[in-house]
Amino acid sequence: MLLIHCPYCEEDRSELEFRWAGEAHVVRPENIAAISDEEFAEFFFLRNNEKGLTYERWRHIHGCGRFFNAARDTVSDRFLMTYKAGLPKQPVPVAEKFAAIAEEKSVETWEQTEGDAR
């Protein structure tokens, strides 16, 4: 069960209170009525599904009710930061980034790379 920092409640809270809300910073086109089928498919269906650093939205649905953004490593499931909705994509703090990368390596046991217990 994840522990998630809500930028509105300014506190770490249990995943139980949150609902994941998909990739962050997917902008709904202003002129949505006018876009092509391809553009619509891209907007509505295609997601990055990153292995590694991902930007995603969560809603503190059973807390303050706010949607917000998070940067998380999808290999270690570690959160690198969270920030309020409406803010542009935030760069990941450098120290955290290194931790994430180091961790990505050490966590690979969960990816069944055999014979690699060191």
Added chain:
Amino acid sequence: MAELGPDIATRSLPLSGVHGGSAKVRLEPAQPAERINLRVRAEDVAALSAALGLDLPVKPKMSSSANGRTALWVGPDEWLVFADGGGSIGSSLTQAAASSGAVHSATDISHRNTAILVSGPGAAATLNAGCALDLSLDAFPIGACSRTLFGKVEIVLLRTAENAFRVEVWRSFSDYAFALLAEGARDAAL
């Protein structure tokens, strides 16, 4: 029309008649209260505070009380405001809010919610049977409040004293909440 009985409908409370608890915890339904869900933008908080006669808390997890009214911070632009003795008809809170003149939303939820009072030395443990919040006094001091989950239902929790909490819950979830509190209370007494 006399054969219709009393002109004014009588009120039946969701948890009327239930009681419970254990050696260390008392569980009881709260008195009916008047409640609103209040929404206003930051720039208008002061106006609403003035109109309601209490300072709307602007820090997470904080509550404030004055003049028989209590406001709980629920979200950055959302408060649960309740006033005791909401047995009467008509909403003094919505009217008061309206008098602010500021843009806001005040929606009557007096009957949507009901409340359960949990008190006694095992109160926090009782709640922690189904609530994942840290209810130590450091993390959740007197006056702290939060919307959260209790087992499978959503509640708004307010700590009214070291060993006393108020659990606001939607009425159709109140049987569940009470039954789970009763289980928690039984265990907290061991």
Added chain:
Amino acid sequence: MRKYSVFAIAREALRAHKGWEAQWTSPEPRSSYDVVIVGAGGHGLGAAYYLAKEHGITNIAVIEKGWLGGGNTGRNTTIIRSNYLYEESMDIYEHSLKLWEGLSQDLNYNVMYSPRGVMMLSHNIHDQQSFKRHINANRLYGIDNEWLTPEQAKAFVPVLDISKTARYPINGAALQRRGGTARHDAVAWGFARAAADRGVHIIQNCEVTGIRRGPGGEVQGVETSKGFIGAKKIGVSAAGHSSVVMEMAGVRVPLASNPLQALVSEPMKPIFPCVVMSNTVHAYISQSDKGELVIGAGTDQYNSYSQTGGLQIITHTLDAICELFPMFRRVKMMRQWGGITDNTPDRSPIQGVTPVPGLFVNCGWGTGGFKATPGSANLFAHLIARGEPHKLAAGLTLDRFRTGRLIDEAAAAAVAH
């Protein structure tokens, strides 16, 4: 390769089983192949097998980053059924079910396909409407699926609680008798052995890290942790990681990778005769031939590539299991685990050509592709060999997300497993 049989076992029993040969070899990769398949799960290994068997292509490598069968093939709850709703789904799952029925003999490997029946519980009128829609569609399509009253359901699964006082009482069930389970590992091993026997190279511990393309955009081969391996055609069957691999060729596919969990109980004497699934309370359960209750839990809500997930997902499932089977409250969970499933927006798979010449994709089987293993592999082989889909898989194209012609089994309120 030596044929497996009871006589072979008897012979080996007399000499301490020293005469068995390796089921598959671990060759060094050649510099290039006619076909490279990425991912040695059941689908990938099966595709290699059918390419060799039915299309005469044997210069094939199946490249696996871990150990063969270690992906979702090795971590699923093995439910097999074909009683889906839409024609596109019925086509492929029924094709698969028919192959399951003869797979052990075809592979000369007992995959223990066990048609013990898959029963889906109906708890309310909505379930009933939905199940009957399936049952009728299946019947007109030639697929078995029947409606049972609660009493009939109980007769089939005596431990079922059909009391009216249950929180979600059972008002009936849909039963596919030909549905059942198979031994997950044996499926991977059986395909691996049969493919290796036909000359297919299975290269384990070798991660594909890039897809090299020629001047015309066509594929030339794969970059791997063991170096470059040339390929005329590439088939991607890397469940969980499909979007990661496809991205290497610049192709975006609409997928979300999520952990899906499962658990087994301690082994117990048989008490549970078939597979039972309930969509309303979110649970599915069967008992393995070794005696553990095999229980499928839910999907974690977030994207992740870690084969683990939250405890709350497990407890939520067990709630439901114990509500349906109260006597299991004293049973113990022995192990829990997760796999990474790649899920499409309409919860139906994608199998087809891609914008990149020579690159074919088979993905998006999500939480329910084990049952499709032989069928999907068989049709994927056809796709790779011919360059165009078999008619049974023609609806599974990527293009449907542009046109809106989705195959939305979930929307039609079925469960995916």
Added chain:
Amino acid sequence: MSASSNSGAFRIKGAGRLTPARTARFTFDGNSYTALEGDTVASALLAHGVHLLGRSFKYHRPRGILTAGPEEPNALLDVSRDAARRQPNVRATVQEVFDGAKIASQNRWPSLKYDIGAVNDLLAPFFAAGFYYKTFMWPKEAWAKIYEPIIRRSAGLGVSPTEDDPDHYASRYVHCDVLIAGAGVAGLTAALSAAATGKKIILVDEQPEVGGALHYDASTTIDGQNGYDWAQATAVKLKAMPNVTVLTRTTVFGYYNHGFLGLVERVTDHVAKPSKDAPRERLWQVRTSKVILATGSIERHMVFANNDRPGIMLASAARNFLNHHGVTVGHNVGVYTAHDSAYEAAFDLKRAGVSIATIVDSRDKPGEAVLAEARKLGIDVLSGHAVVDTSGRLRINSMTVARNGNFDRRKIKVDALIVSAGWTPSVHLFSQSRGKLKFDEANQRFVPDVYAQNSVSAGACNGTDNLAELIDEAITAGGGRIALSGENRFDWTGGMIGAAEGAGPDHAVKAFVDFQHDVTAKDIRLAVREGMHSIEHIKRFTTNGMASDQGKLSNMHGLAIASEMLGRPIPQVGLTTFRAPYTPVTYGTLINHSRGELFDPARKTPMHALEEAEGAEFEDVGNWKRAWYFPKRGEDMHTSVSRECKTVRDVAGVFDASTLGKIEVVGPDAAAFLNLLYTNAWDTLKPGKCRYGIMTREDGFIYDDGVVGRLAEDRFHVTTTTGGAPRVLNHMEDYLQTEFPHLKVWLTSTTEQWAVIAVQGPQAREIIEPFVDGQDLSNEAFPHMSVAECTVMGVPARLFRVSFTGEVGYEVNVPADYGAAVWKAIWERAQSMGACLYGTETMHILRAEKGYLIVGQDTDGTVTPDDAGYGWAVSKKKTDFVGIRGLKRPDLVREGRKQLVGILTKDPKEVLEEGGQIVADPNQPKPMTMLGHVTSSYWSENLGRSIAIALVAGGRSRMGETLYVPMADKTIAVEVTDMVFFDKEGGRING
């Protein structure tokens, strides 16, 4: 030695820590025994010389007690208090005896001594690992019909409970700064140290008391005291500190993400008469900032021929039974070891008066200190020797010893054999936390290396052997400043992994690696020969490590044998993945309170009890209980519903519509917001009016629908479907917060604020009129699709003039606490006028007669507004709304889409099955081409015939066409019609 008490002939006077006077009685396989309080089932049975406790899984080999802890693979028993409180697969080494316990052996028939299944042992040559993959394939049908049923019959160990579990389980969420797993020397020391920092500490141990290895290790002194005594005193000290919680009998079973751990506390399983209020077990869900892992290590057995007979056990276990329970495992005990620690067991036994047959040490050079001590005590030591076989049918009676590399064998009589191959650090939790291990070449063990979470390992689980170092490490881990000294009499050395002499590569003997699953060294070798080169394949092919002990003893041995066969060093072979739970956990604990009424909240409306009193049957809709129909005495569903349907159209009916979702949309931009969220236009709606709205998602498919009333310029009362309420609100919030945050509007769920009493039918106005104040109900003042705020029975109400039946209709919304009273009054009056109560079934039929759709029944997630015949509800003028683009995609505007139409059976008495499939040609071969399906189908009493709604390809262009619904037993001809079956002109609604 003589029988010291009736608590067993093998109980040694003066030994152990149990009190002879405090006894408990229990039965094992029907025989009655006396135990001492504090005994485990294992120690109690051993005290009576009972070693044979079970049969193995595959070969049904007689098995005894191998360990004294949770790693026990053999001694799994069925333990019960009564018929319903029966637990299979209980480890005899963990279960404490309680007075009255009924205990039985498992996996044997007809009896433990004479078990038919034991023929499997003779057939073992055929049952090599994975043999079943190679056979049972012919004839094709035989697998499912013959072979598999036979295999299944022999599956499993214990027998599943068959009754509902009467016990209850508790749950507690808790937060702390430091969680310490394990309360041996390391854990206790770390706890003292951490507690000194003032932080909030939880110290957990799965045993009844703290102390860990100190239970058996009698030669350790800490702080100048006997180790065990120090441990107990320390526990007392810790428990007295306000910032420390000590949980014993509590297992940390899972270390999950972000400092979240699952613990199970066994509260009553050791108590003879538990209090009714006490849960059987309690789940602790802990969130902590830091974890100190002090889980110790687990001793390994030796892998040699016939190493599984009852009477063969781990040396530390024998020492534990002696030093803690005062029980000796035999009178003439052999020792087979590769590690010094077993010597200490021999010393303790010897000092207690037990004869030690001999110590066989596979090493050429055992530790000098222990050798010297052995000599001093007069114990024979055969170093450089191996035990190559054992004998004894139900209990070991001899061991066969040979010098390493030599063929001369010698039989030595023993009545017990204690073994040790060394110690495996317990890194389970560390690995669960996704930490990465490294291989300690010198000591042939895996130890923690890279941490993935904020945790630290201390003590034996970290590979730290020296006590002084261990204490330092634990103090550092705790982060406090305390001083503590400790001393072990002997520093242990040695250890081996893999098959021992005589069970090496060329031997075909049964040398067990994994006891429960009967995995032998040769099975592992076979797996490698068959091409299983990954340890994961080996595990799955042989099932090594897959039993209920999850390889606690077997994993390292299996790995070493594989490594030798593969010719690859151990770290390159790698370990299999440790997964939760550390030891098996009951489902009851995991779900704790979530059962019965707490399984899933059953939501009830304010009128529920009144409806129940009127005889309502209820149906589940989402979490809600909705009145389904109201049978009168003697009525079945059909007659009840037919009566209700007719009465509503003839007179009127009263219906509970409270469960419909309600959202209050408030703010100056409310209309603008709804314009974006619904397909229709809202700015044109005047206050006091309602409109039916359809909501699509971006993809253009119908998501929800409902009537929206405008109460004021800036206030809308939105209704949703019952099941859709939460997701619609979430969907709206999502757009409001993230796409349209500039809009000044707020959303509040008011579903439960209002009780909704629908009154529908020609007499509806007359029924409600007397209750309403402040609103003229005449058609002119309050026509169809009006809304007003007024009072009803003196309480503020929202009155809607809406209809889902095609009749004059009102929906009276009163604050929920008044719902019952208003309902009662309205119903009394309605009843006096000949009206009825009706439920959802009648509601469904009446709306179907009018061709109104139900989202989720007539539509699934693939239906557009136009498909449903609601194209008119999609604004052509708006430049944006959610769904505007999705609706225009090629497939959504294609010809021939499935459209909702009415269908009528040619035979008016025939009622179609909902879900029936529709075809044009019923005689076509299978697979048939299906045109669509029946979404709604009813008997309409008002029309005197059946009616149905269906989704049909190109439906609206097929009016009048004959189509077919083929059923299993017949084919039903139907005609495609308009969807409105009743009052086509729609006059009644305005009546």
